[in-house]
Amino acid sequence: xxxxxxxxxxxxxxxxxxxxxxxxxxxxxxxxxxxxxxxxxxxxxxxxxxxxxxxxxxxxxxxxxxxxxxxxxxxxxxxxxxxxxxxxxxxxxxxxxxxxxxxxxxxxxxxxxxxxxxxxxxxxxxxxxxxxxxxxxxxxxxxxxxxxxxxxxxxxxxxxxxxxxxxxxxxxxxxxxxxxxxxxxxxxxxxxxxxxxxxxxxxxxxxxxxxxxxxxxxxxxxxxxxxxxxxxxxxxxxxxxxxxxxxxxxxxxxxxxxxxxxxxxxxxxxxxxxxxxxxxxxxxxxxxxxxxxxxxxxxxxxxxxxxxxxxxxxxxxxxxxxxxxxxxxxxxxxxxxxxxxxxxxxxxxxxxxxxxxxxxxxxxxxxxxxxxxxxxxxxxxxxxxxxxxxxxxxxxx
Numbered sequence: 001x002x003x004x005x006x007x008x009x010x011x012x013x014x015x016x017x018x019x020x021x022x023x024x025x026x027x028x029x030x031x032x033x034x035x036x037x038x039x040x041x042x043x044x045x046x047x048x049x050x051x052x053x054x055x056x057x058x059x060x061x062x063x064x065x066x067x068x069x070x071x072x073x074x075x076x077x078x079x080x081x082x083x084x085x086x087x088x089x090x091x092x093x094x095x096x097x098x099x100x101x102x103x104x105x106x107x108x109x110x111x112x113x114x115x116x117x118x119x120x121x122x123x124x125x126x127x128x129x130x131x132x133x134x135x136x137x138x139x140x141x142x143x144x145x146x147x148x149x150x151x152x153x154x155x156x157x158x159x160x161x162x163x164x165x166x167x168x169x170x171x172x173x174x175x176x177x178x179x180x181x182x183x184x185x186x187x188x189x190x191x192x193x194x195x196x197x198x199x200x201x202x203x204x205x206x207x208x209x210x211x212x213x214x215x216x217x218x219x220x221x222x223x224x225x226x227x228x229x230x231x232x233x234x235x236x237x238x239x240x241x242x243x244x245x246x247x248x249x250x251x252x253x254x255x256x257x258x259x260x261x262x263x264x265x266x267x268x269x270x271x272x273x274x275x276x277x278x279x280x281x282x283x284x285x286x287x288x289x290x291x292x293x294x295x296x297x298x299x300x301x302x303x304x305x306x307x308x309x310x311x312x313x314x315x316x317x318x319x320x321x322x323x324x325x326x327x328x329x330x331x332x333x334x335x336x337x338x339x340x341x342x343x344x345x346x347x348x349x350x351x352x353x354x355x356x357x358x359x360x361x362x363x364x365x366x367x368x369x370x371x372x373x374x375x376x377x378x379x380x381x382x383x384x385x386x387x388x389x390x391x392x393x394x395x396x397x
Contacts, residue, residue, distance in 0.1 A: 004133050004134060007133075007354060007358075017035075019034075019339065019344065020032065020034070020344060023339070023342055023344075028341075028342040029342045030342045030344060031342055031343045031344065031373060031377060031380070031381035031384065031385075032344045032372055032373065033343065033344060033345045033346075033369040033370050033371070033372060033373065033381070034344040034345060034346050034370065034372075035346075035370065035372070036175070036236070036319065036320065036370040036372065037241050037370075037372060038236065038239055038241070038290075038294075038319065038370075038371075038372050039372055039373065039374060040239050040290055040293055041239065042238065042239045042240055042243075043238065043239070043280075043283070043286035045279050045283060045286070046238060046240065046276050046279045046280050046283075046286070047276070048279075049275045049276045049278065049279035050243075050272050050273065050275060050276035052275070053271060053272035053274075053275030053276070054272045055271070055272070058270070060268070061268040061269060061270050061271050061274070062268060063092075063259065063262050063263045063267075063268045064092070064259060065091075065092060065093030065247075065268070065269070065274060066093075066271065066274045066278075067087065068278055069093050069274045069277055069278050069281075070087035070088070070091045070093065071087045072277075072278045072281045072282055073085070073087070073091050073093070073247050073249070073281055074086070074087045074090075074091060075281075076281045076282075077219075077221075077249065080207075080219075081218070081219045081221065081222055082222070083219065083221045083222055085221075085249050086252065089252040089255060089256065090225075090249055090250060090251075090252050090255055091247055091248070091249045091255070092247060092248045092249070092255060092258060092259050092262065093245070093246070093247050093268075093269055093274060093277065094231075094245075094246045094247055094248055094267070094269070095244040095245065095246075095267045095268070095269050095273075096233055096235060096241075096243075096244040096245060096246050097203065097205050097231045097232065097233040097235070097246040098127055099244075099265070099267050100231055100246065100248050100267075101125075101127045101128065101131060101169075101201075101203060101231055102127050102130065102131040102134070103131065103262065103265050103267070104131060104167070104201065104229070104248075104258065105118060105131045105132050105134075105135035105137050105167060106131070106134065106135045106261075106265075107257060107258055107261045107262075108166060108167065108199060108254075108257075108258075109132070109135040109136065109137040109166055109167070111135070111136035111137065113166075114164060115163075115164055115165065115166045115197075116136075116137045116138055116164070116166055117137065117138045117140050117161065117164040117165040117166060118132040118137050118138065118139055118140060118165070118166060118167045118168075118169065119140045119142055119152070119154075119157070119161075119165050119167070119168045119169065120139070120140070120141060120142070120152070120168070120169040120170075120171075120353075121141070121142050121143075121144040121150070121151075121152040121169075121170070121171070121174075122141040122142065122143055122144060122351065122352060122353045122356060123144065123176050123177065123348060123351030123352065123364070123366075124141065124169075124171070124175075124351055124353065125171060125175050125176075125203065125351075126351070128169040128171075128203075129141065129353050129354060129355075132167075133354075137166065137167075138164075139353065139354070139355060140161065140165070141353035141355055141356060142157065144174075144177070144179075146313075149179055150174055150177045150179035150313070150322075151172075151179065151181060151185060152168075152170055152189070154168065154188075154189055154192040154193070155188065155192065162192070162196040162198070163196060165196065165198050166198065166199060167198065167199045167201055168189070168193055168198050168199070168200055168201065169201050169202075169203060170189060170200070170201070170202050170203070170220070171202070171203040171204075171205075172185075172202075172204075172217065173206040173207065173209070173210070173217050173316075173317035173318040174206075174318070175205075175206065175318065175320060175351075176320055176322060176346065176348075176350075176351045176368040177313055177320070177322040177366075177368075178313055178315040178316070178317065178318040178320040178321060178322055179313060179322075180217055180316050180317050181217075181218075182218070183218045183222060183223065186202075186218060186219075186220050186222065186223045187223045189220075190220065190223045190224050190228065193227060193228075194224075194226065194227065197227070198227065199227050199228075199229065199254065200220060200227060200228045200229070201229050201230075201231065202219065202220035202221075202228070202229070202230045202231070203230075203231050204217075204219055204220070204230050204231060204232050205231065205232065205233040205235065205236060205246070206236060206317060206318040206319075207219065207232070207317070208236070208237040208287055208291075209236055209237070209290075209291060209294055209317055209318050209319050210291065210316065210317040211291065211294075211295050211298065211315075211316060211317065212316065215316065217317050221249065221250060225250055225251050225252075226251055227251055227254070228250045228251055229248060229249070229250035229251060229254055229255070229258075230248070230249055230250055231246065231247075231248055232246050232247050232248075232249070233245070233246035234246060234277060234280050234281070236319070237280070237287055237290075238280040238286065238287065238290075239286075239290060240276070240277075240280060243273055243276055243277075244269065244273065245269055245273050245274070245276065245277040245280075293375065294319045294371055296375050297319070297371040297373075297374075297375050297378050298315055298319070298321070298371060300375060300378045300379055300382065301321055301369070301371070301378065301382070302314075302321075304382040304385070304386070305321070305323065307386075308385075308386055308389050309326075310323055310324065310325075310326065310389075311323070311324040312324065319370060319371040319372075320368055320369065320370055320371070321368070321369050321371070322366055322367075322368055323345075323366060323367055323368070323369065324365050324366050325365050325366070325367065326389075326392070326393060326396075328396055329392065329396065330363070330364075330365065331347050331348045331349070331364045331365045331366050331367045332347045332348075332349060332364075334367065334392070335347040335367050337388060337391075337392050338385065338388055340388070341384050341385070341387070341388040342384070343381060343384060343385055343388065345367050345368065345369050346367060346368040346369075346370070347364065347367050348364025348365070348366040348367055348368070349362050349363070349364050350368075351364075351368070352364070
C-alpha cells in the first residue's frame with residue numbers, strides 16, 4: 001500500500017459517517033451538524049437546466065469547459081468582485097473545488113527543487129495537506145491563533161521558510177472557524193508572496209455565505225493576479241454539493257500550465273452539469289434566499305449558545321460556528337457526550353494536520369457545527385443539547 005496513504009488518519013467526514021451509522025443502529029434520532037452538506041433544496045431552475053441538457057448520447061466533456069460557462073463565470077466574477085477575468089486564459093471549470101485543490105500541487109510542486117514547501121493554517125480543511133503529500137511536497141501547517149482572529153500571518157513566518165515555500169493556501173471565510181479576512185489582509189499576504197515568489201492559492205468556497213451586505217468577503221484577485229489563483233464552488237453557494245461544480249481562476253500563466261496537465265487527471269465536468277452551473281452562476285436570487293435561511297439558523301444558535309454560556313467565534317460568514325467546550329472539559333469529551341443524545345458535531349481534532357497528530361500536538365478545546373439541519377430541526381436540537389449540556393456540567397460539579 002502507498003506509504004503516504006498509510007500515514008494518514010481516516011478522512012474526518014468518513015469517520016463521522018461511521019458514527020452516524022452506529023447511532024442509527026441504536027435507533028437514536030440524529031441531529032447532524034457534522035458534515036457541511038446543507039439540506040436546502042437546489043433551486044428548481046438549476047435542476048431543470050440539468051435535466052434539459054442530459055443528451056441522448058453522452059460523450060467525453062472537454063477539460064477546458066464550455067465557452068458559455070467560462071463566459072458566465074467571468075461575468076459573475078466581474079459583478080461580484082469588480083475583477084475582469086479572460087474566459088479564454090484565466091478560468092478553468094472544475095468538478096467542485098476539492099479535486100482542483102488536491103491536484104494543484106501535483107502540477108506545481110517539483111520534489112527535486114528546494115522550493116517545495118506548502119504553507120497552510122491549522123485547523124484546516126484536510127485537502128491542502130493531503131494534496132501536498134501526494135505531490136511529494138513538504139506540508140508546513142501554521143497554527144492559527146484566536147488572538148490573531150485565526151488569520152494565517154505570513155509576516156510572522158521565518159524568512160528561511162518563506163524562501164523554501166512554493167504555495168501558500170489561505171481560506172477566508174474559513175473552514176472550520178468561520179473567520180473572515182479584510183481586503184487589507186489579502187494585500188499584506190499578496191505582497192509577501194510576491195516578494196518570495198510564492199503562488200498564493202485562495203480557497204474561496206464560502207465567500208457567498210455572508211450575513212452583512214455592506215461587508216461581503218473579498219477575493220484574493222482583488223489585490224492582484226500575478227501568482228494568484230482562486231478556487232470557487234457551487235456546492236455551498238447554490239446547494240450543489242452532489243453536482244461537483246466549481247472553477248479555478250487567476251494568473252493566466254498558471255492557469256495555462258494547470259489546464260495543460262488536468263487532462264491527465266480526467267476530472268472534467270459532464271456537459272449537463274456545466275449547463276446546471278451556467279444556470280446557477282447566472283442567478284443571485286436563490287443565493288439570497290439561502291443566505292436568509294443560514295442567517296435564521298445562525299441566529300437560533302447564537303441565542304442558544306449565549307443562553308447556556310458557551311464561548312464561540314462570532315460567525316460573520318460561512319455556515320460554521322467554532323465553539324469552545326465548557327471550562328474543565330476537552331472539546332473531544334464534550335463532542336462524545338453530545339453524541340449520546342444524537343447530536344453530531346465535528347471535534348476540533350478533525351482539522352489537525354497529520355504532522356500535528358504525529359507529534360502529539362493535536363488537541364483542541366473547540367468543536368465545529370455546520371448549520372445543516374432545517375431551522376425547525378435546529379430549534380429541536382437546541383432543546384436536546386441543553387439537556388445534555390446541563391447533565392455534563394452536573395457530573396463535573
